[in-house]
Amino acid sequence: MSGAYRRLWRQRWVPALLLVGVCARVPLQAYVFAVLLLAVERTGSYPAAGVVTAASGLAYAAGVPVHGRLVDRYGQTWPLRAASVVNAAAFTGLLVTAQVRPTAGALAGWAAAVGLSLPPVAAAARALWSRVIADDGIRRTALAVDAMVLDVALIAGPLLVTAVSAAVGAAWAVGGCAVVLLGGTLWFSTLPPSRAWTPSRRGGGLAGPLRAPGVVVLLLVSLLAGALLGVLRLGFVEFAGERADPAAGGLALAAFGAGSLLGGLAYGARSWRADAAVRMRWILLGYACCVGALAAAPGVPALVALALPAGFFLAPLVICNFELVGRCAPAGTTTEAFAWGITATFAGSALGNVVAGALAGAVPAGVVFATAAGFAALAAAIVTTGTKTLIVPTAVEGS
Template sequence: MRGVLGARHAVRLLGGTLIGRLPVGMASLAVLLFTREHGGSYALAGLLTASYALGQAVGQPLLGRLVDLRGQPRVIGGAALLATAAFAALAAAGPHRGAGSFALAAAAGLFTPPLEAGLRALWPAVLPDAAHVRAAYALDAATQELLFVAGPLLVTLFADGLSTAWGLVLTGLLGLAGALVVITAPPSRSWRPGPREAHWLGPLRSPGLLALFGAFLFVGVALGAMNVGALGYAARIGDRNASGVLLAAFSFGALLGGVGYGSRTWTGRPERRLRLLTAALAVCFLPPALGPGLLPAMAALTALAGLFLAPSLACAFLVVDGHAPAGTVTEAFSWLVTAFGVGAAAGSAVAGPATGRLGDGAGFLVAAAGALAALAVQLGSAPLLARSDRSGSANPVN
């Protein structure tokens, strides 16, 4: 990890990306608080949040493709400006059931700059060798958890100290500030994708990547269901703060797992490691479903599950790097982000009714089922994942 952080521009790129991606962890809560303060219903807040999420799911692969075609500064900078303008316009217009509010929320998501995918495309050009790139992917995956801890906290501080409207505006401005930090860095300005074969499917023509995206759709299901499971457990013990404790424990476990995974050298193909890590993730979601009564025990179990999330993501990044057709690496990483995000939304949608019918532990059962489904996809597509396509990065990493 020291070698990664000691590399020239690495801290700037990682820090800028984290700041620029804070809106991902802030937008849903910011929209909810803004809508409720202006008299909107929870149903309206949910629809506006869904519009934002849908826009983001559509926009990330499209913007990723534009980055592969046009480079990072123009695409990321332009998208960040448009997303900031959409947040500000929504804050000025107010939450309404008219098409305008939904369009603005969707635009804020649609133009979310693809900083996450862009950083992963940059690592091979910034770091000296494959071992450092592997460590960077692990650090990248581990630090993602900070977004979902710091993001809601910042929204709450902005809403209490200023207003919920300013919370929306500052959400957009943080995204713009982080994007500017990244795109003004020399590696971002000089990065160019590899030669690209003209094909409308882009990275989706790789069977291995399609299998990986399918698997990580279900990993997303597991994560989304786990969030509902934490809420169900809090309701069962009558402590509304317990869900925050469990989610923080999960994030802490993921942070430790990512740092630990990145601090050692691994041999063999990442596809096999990914199967083992996904299996461990599925197994670790089962004990929380049994619902031990003591909060410390439950927090320890969720932290144990979190240990395997960041290493799984880091392995997935390596698989993407090895399978993305030439000139499509940013778009490929963007599709992984989209699959994961759509899966998380689906996991929440499934776990909610399951909790109502089967009890408070059902969210964790859905999470375990999602991870097992991800493992099944990987096992069923093992021949496709074993066949590496031409990589889209300058320095393919195994």
């Protein structure tokens, strides 16, 4: 194990925070898939199921900045606990409705209530790292591990949902997500670092973190990175479908995820002299080049092989973003700033889905990959233009 990771594990509270992070965040990645399967099972309609899951995702994207602001204003303990209780009630309403009145409208309403009330555990955990770890290098490694926890959640969540749904039904998978999420959130809120986290006396104002130019730059990067992923997912499927093997698109996506895990491990294992803003620019340029190289794949095996280095840049990009958000957010708005990053990523993914949907079938898959690379290149240009606001964040009123 690298010295950086050994130093991280010796930090007090780090193992507990990472473990509870898994318990509270795997269900966040699993529940959407579980709700999708439940909606398909109860309505028998894929379009209806799509409406139900979209309602949940959009509600989550809209609600998480509000939850983040409550945490910044009042501390982590009661906002997280209150959200978890409301969320458990919403999950219960969804499950009951699925049994007694499984119409698309009713299920979508409860799914939206679930998404709107999801506790902001990920944003709250990221806001804690600067309080728990004083050393910049060790904190960077912690952010790397945090990003890899998200990668693991993205892989493990759907697999667990699939296994439970196949064994006992989708309703049990949804219920399991609800129980684990409730328990993980309540556990997180009882940890001493979370209970000791106190909000800044400075208010964020109506605009909150959005009044900081550096935060706006980072949100644009998150939007474009989300769009890249949205385009890429469909691009993998279209490429494999052009070769009469649509399921093979999942292999490319898995290779991309594995590349992200490897990239996060490598990035977090070493110290970096260049500022995070400079690193982000080069990461985005490398991301653009490797995603663009996917267009040259002659077949599915080559696509899977090229997807590994393309994914290598994802986790380092996320880690840089975390580091810079903590730096650029005005005092008293850190959790909300992280929450806005989640919203921007969700919105970007939706944008990418729309763009990829418009391109799919009309152009070769290679053009879709080139479009995804264009999003990364545009993000690199935005970071280059806004580097000064990221290295030395512009002072804003009240910060």
